[in-house]
Amino acid sequence: MAAETIAARGGRALVFERMPSPARKFLMAGRGGLNLTHSEPMPGFCRHYGAAEPALSAAIEAFPPSALMDWAEGLGQPLFTGSSGRVFPKAMKASPLLRAWLARLAAAGVEIRTRHDWLGFSPDGGLRFATPEGEIAAHPAAMVLALGGASWPRLGADGGWVSCLSDVPVAPLRPANMGFRIDWSAHLVERFAGTPLKRISLSFADQTRRGEAMLTRDGIEGGAVYALAAPLREAIAANGSCTLELDLRPDLEAAEVARRLAAPRRGQSLSAFLRKTIALAPVGIALVQEALHAGASQDTLPALVKAMPLRLTGTQGLDRAISSAGGISFGALDTRFMLRDRPGIFAAGEMLDWEAPTGGYLLQACFATGRAAGQGALDWLGETRKD
Numbered sequence: 001m002a003a004e005t006i007a008a009r010g011g012r013a014l015v016f017e018r019m020p021s022p023a024r025k026f027l028m029a030g031r032g033g034l035n036l037t038h039s040e041p042m043p044g045f046c047r048h049y050g051a052a053e054p055a056l057s058a059a060i061e062a063f064p065p066s067a068l069m070d071w072a073e074g075l076g077q078p079l080f081t082g083s084s085g086r087v088f089p090k091a092m093k094a095s096p097l098l099r100a101w102l103a104r105l106a107a108a109g110v111e112i113r114t115r116h117d118w119l120g121f122s123p124d125g126g127l128r129f130a131t132p133e134g135e136i137a138a139h140p141a142a143m144v145l146a147l148g149g150a151s152w153p154r155l156g157a158d159g160g161w162v163s164c165l166s167d168v169p170v171a172p173l174r175p176a177n178m179g180f181r182i183d184w185s186a187h188l189v190e191r192f193a194g195t196p197l198k199r200i201s202l203s204f205a206d207q208t209r210r211g212e213a214m215l216t217r218d219g220i221e222g223g224a225v226y227a228l229a230a231p232l233r234e235a236i237a238a239n240g241s242c243t244l245e246l247d248l249r250p251d252l253e254a255a256e257v258a259r260r261l262a263a264p265r266r267g268q269s270l271s272a273f274l275r276k277t278i279a280l281a282p283v284g285i286a287l288v289q290e291a292l293h294a295g296a297s298q299d300t301l302p303a304l305v306k307a308m309p310l311r312l313t314g315t316q317g318l319d320r321a322i323s324s325a326g327g328i329s330f331g332a333l334d335t336r337f338m339l340r341d342r343p344g345i346f347a348a349g350e351m352l353d354w355e356a357p358t359g360g361y362l363l364q365a366c367f368a369t370g371r372a373a374g375q376g377a378l379d380w381l382g383e384t385r386k387d
């Protein structure tokens, strides 16, 4: 996005990418339909960036969801807005958009050099790259770093840049929008790992999120979990574990669940009773049975259905997280995303110290900061050349 911004104003932009092809994580995001942005209006939209809102809102207001949508449609990708307000390409994948974008960048003179792994700075302030032909140096007039966070490292972004910027304050990279560990029984894992929990809600502290989750071999993941991931992660960091409450029937009032479960069981097995009275899915029934085996009393059945305590013992690693928290501290950047102590070097995207829930907020902030950093680089070059 920075390169497109620079090229659109007549600048010459060169993109160095360590992988054999660019935008692998963008393509991976397309596997889930490519939730490009969210239709929520300002200023509510920017509140999703939490503590980073003041640092990001100017860039997002300058390139808001409507502009990102126009941009994608301008690349020949019709979009639709789902009932949740999330915005997707109708193609529900990233590859056609990426193809059209790369073609437009090439036509604008942007050159992409793949298999160029940035190693850091040379003593003269140049950039060192490892390439298949050996190490090379580059001395651009300005540089925009957009090296990503550290989730899904096999797609290219592994956070290795932190050691190249040892003089820059960086908040530790931590998983965001990730799953959590739960010690399930071997029986539950064998039968239900990989099974979705549909139309549930999850609560932690004073927040409740409806949606879906999925049981994994070592815990739980999915949209409703990611929406609470930041406070859960902080609670686990502070206390070693925390308890998430699962509501298996959020559309039924607790009193109604209690009323139905007070009906005589008439010799039915627990599983048949739960299925018939409150239509629990097999995975929900298995979770109730797991809680009973762990010592919960049959008298607490309604509470188990409406607020089953799940003890989270840790976070899943960065390798499976959707995004990462942490990154270059905003205090190290000026308002145009230039490193205060390294004039001419800008930074954008997930490598900055912000996090946001899924819903399109991640890509929106990456696009908007990429554009702002590209514009910042052009402005700075204009000023220094005048001097």
Ligand SMILES: Cc1cc2nc3c(=O)[nH]c(=O)nc-3n(C[C@H](O)[C@H](O)[C@H](O)COP(=O)(O)OP(=O)(O)OC[C@H]3O[C@@H](n4cnc5c(N)ncnc54)[C@H](O)[C@@H]3O)c2cc1C
Pocket (backbone or CB within 6 Å): 016, 017, 018, 019, 022, 023, 024, 025, 026, 028, 029, 030, 032, 033, 034, 035, 036, 037, 116, 117, 118, 119, 146, 147, 148, 149, 151, 152, 155, 156, 157, 158, 160, 161, 321, 322, 323, 348, 349, 350, 351, 359, 360, 361, 362, 363, 364, 366
């Ligand atoms: C499975 C999955 C699904 C997702 N779905 C969505 C979604 O639907 N909506 C949404 O908003 N977000 C989604 N995201 C998050 C989103 O994809 C990222 O936040 C976004 O791609 C980050 O963009 P970025 O440009 O900052 O970093 P990246 O996309 O990670 O790009 C950084 C690039 O820098 C390169 N690089 C890193 N280090 C070096 C180096 N030393 N030298 C040269 N090149 C280097 C990497 O190879 C990489 O290509 C998803 C993420 C995952 C993992």
